[in-house]
Amino acid sequence: MSKAVLVDIRKCIGCRACQVACKRWNDRKSEKTVLNATPGLEWTNPSDLSPRTYTYIRFIGRGSGDDFRWHFLKIQCNHCVEPGCASVCPTKALSKSVEGPVLYDVEKCIGCKYCISGCPFNVPRFDEEKHIIEKCTFCADRLAEGLKPACVAACPTGALSMHERNEVIQLAESARSNGAHIYGKDEVGGTSWVYVSDIPLTELGLPQHDSKNPTAYVTDMLLKVGLLGVVGAGALYGLGVYSKRRSRLEKTVHNNCGSTDKSTASPRKGEE
Amino acid sequence: MFSFGANWGVLVALELFLAGLGAGAYIVGSSIDLFGEKSWRRLAFAGALMSWPMVGVGLGILIIDLGRPELNTPSHLMNVFNNLSSMMTIGSTLLTMFLAISLLTTVFWVFKWHESLLRSIIEIAGISLGFGVALYPGLLLAFARGRVFWASPFLPWLFLVSAICTGLALVGLAETWLGRILFPFFSTGTEDAMIELSRTLRFGILAKLLILTLYVISVWQTKEVLTVLMGRLAPFFWAAVAGGLLIPFAIEEYGERVLKETGLRPIIYSRISATISFILVLLGGILLRYAILIGGQI
Structure with missing residues (x-):
């Protein structure tokens, strides 16, 4: 016990x-x-x-x-x-005994x-x-x-x-x-x-x-980290879509301006 | 001397930084190879080539920091894989696998197995492991329940974004100074890649600033925040923010404006300004980790 x-x-x-x-x-x-x-x-x-x-x-x-x-x-x-301490210890040098003490194995x-x-x-x-x-x-x-x-x-x-x-x-x-x-x-x-x-x-x-015990604490933290990851990934995706649209729009405007410039440009000498 | 009596001091901060740096360089390099132009491959190779030495040196520093060579024989160190619920065990596993994959990727590059599908598969696996390695230092700290200053879900993401920024800086630095010397067998034409790298770095710096702000807000109630923002660690923290984020951003932004306005190769890509910018990003990465690591313990 x-x-x-x-x-x-x-x-x-x-x-x-x-x-x-x-x-x-x-x-x-x-x-x-x-x-x-x-x-x-x-x-x-x-x-x-x-x-x-x-x-x-x-x-x-x-x-x-x-x-x-x-x-x-x-x-x-x-x-x-x-x-x-035992839950984070990578070597299991610390462990909880059935009798109650948290034991440390120096080896x-x-x-x-x-x-x-x-x-x-x-x-x-x-x-x-x-x-x-x-x-x-x-x-x-x-x-x-x-x-x-x-x-x-x-x-x-x-x-x-x-x-x-x-x-x-x-x-x-x-x-x-x-x-x-x-x-x-x-x-x-x-x-x-x-x-x-x-x-x-x-x-x-x-x-x-x-x-919260350590397992619940870590699970809770991991969920929050994961949730932030999903939000961040969503934000990145949104930014990517926005940026692509914007550059496409800029290209279209640029092309339109280019064609307008050509149509309104004054004719060269000899073309009159 | 600079550890302020903390159990995890300068050497651990350096290890966390190098792990992130190696992972970041690999992620940047392999992403360039997978999604970039063929002419950018020199940068991709630089990323792979720089990644494993960084992680390896970091691991070496960590073992030195344990400070008991007579006890910590290689077989004794294998105990680190004993507890699969410990973030340190998970991190050590990720680091070991990442080291193997990044070395393998470098072998593929050295033997010029460029078009191999296998290399792409290895790179995808390496990028996944790289994300794990870059996130792991933040998770390691966030899971430590005795340190309220680290108990934030923003910390792993801050370290990840920082890892990618420093990875970009390292690849950029390698290209700026060593590109033609180390990798003469790759064709040139990396200027476009450097422009993309600079743009990504500016975006990364902005993202890092945003996440850093959210992180500080999330731990605002702790007394440690005063030590970091206004106390003994303030010079390191603000040097990381000003020197490691704001100044490089200004340099990169200036270069981009010159490029837009004149269409000329901007000053940013001159060796000196690029070098300053990249070195500052690297220094900022280590200073930020140092301030957060020590700040959580004093």
Whole structure:
């Protein structure tokens, strides 16, 4: 059965235990980070994903005065039900497993980086030294042993919890019926990491996506490209017909003018 | 240096450009052979002869850009054909087939199998593949869901028209400078062809301007459009528009007017003005791809 994680950011306190657990389990070395200069995101550290950072907590300050509140948004690979990265990958180095994780096979990868552009959440990172892709693995090795992902196991508040995907959807829907906002149930055809929040997740920086999965997205784009092609071909044909007519007309006018000129031309001397 | 931290940088832009250029040159050359006068054949041969080296060099650049020669052995690179639903797999297949067909066409030319029906059939197949190769970079980008700046159905058509314009420029340039040296065995009489080529180029430039405008309108809501039109990439984008479209159009248009008014061989066909016009079209093609490619990633 396919596993999924519910990320209830209403319960997150920003302790970053998940960040640390991920680093330790996946043996990701530390890296020099810089202060996040984006207003409202100053406490976010590290500021972004990297080959050495599979997950981080985005600290988002909203409101002012007594209304000021922090929102802690965990960012990682969302392990889409039908992953955009896998659908564009020419070598099938990326694939969705039945258990839930989107897996990366370094042996197949040629380093083309198309997955980076194909991911709707801008997650995969390219390791310039090793020339390979790095991203959250959903701790597939731990799942295989019946364990929870390191970040989920480390979360002290229950903001992260792992279940079967249909259970996660039920929990998310139940939260929505109580006024919460959810993200990942339908976006890009659904993800295995589903968010629950008290404000819309897109307002916290998650990208706005419709429910089209990659196949539907590509089909839709292809139809539009094809339609434009038909319109363009029609316009070209019309222009061709118009241009031919015009040149024929010009020739006719030219010939008529020529014959008129001859008939009205004054006779030469001696012909009078 | 000019990649602004984008994953696909200058070398990928160059590859996209060369693929389009090779395909465009082939489409132009083979169309001249199929639908033009017999005396225009020198241009047709130039189109075929220029196409496969461009595509081949582009592919070479792409492999170099992968940057892992120890891992990417030829057999490992064959993995690129694994996923038939990936535009990169489809593009690689098209490029490989196109390379074979364009090489074969050149062989037909070299051995002077001019009147062969088989060559016409090969050329029709090559033109079809050429359209695929010219459209593929735009489709490759348009299918990348993580890049909203590329998510426009106008992009493949923009790249196609650009490929044909640059193909016309390359064939024109080859004829202007190398025609008699490289292809002495073809009869002369290509002036009419050059006039037609110039007219088609002017039409192509207008079409490219129109599609470019529609493309920009279609992605107007994205924040990347500001970077491309007014930000760090603006010099490249506007150089592509002014230098690669407007100035060559003006040069070609001037030549056409002189031809109409005086009936003389216009200044446009003097080597220098033609060369400037064609080179600007080529530079515009690469600058536009660069601005769009990088613009979608930063």
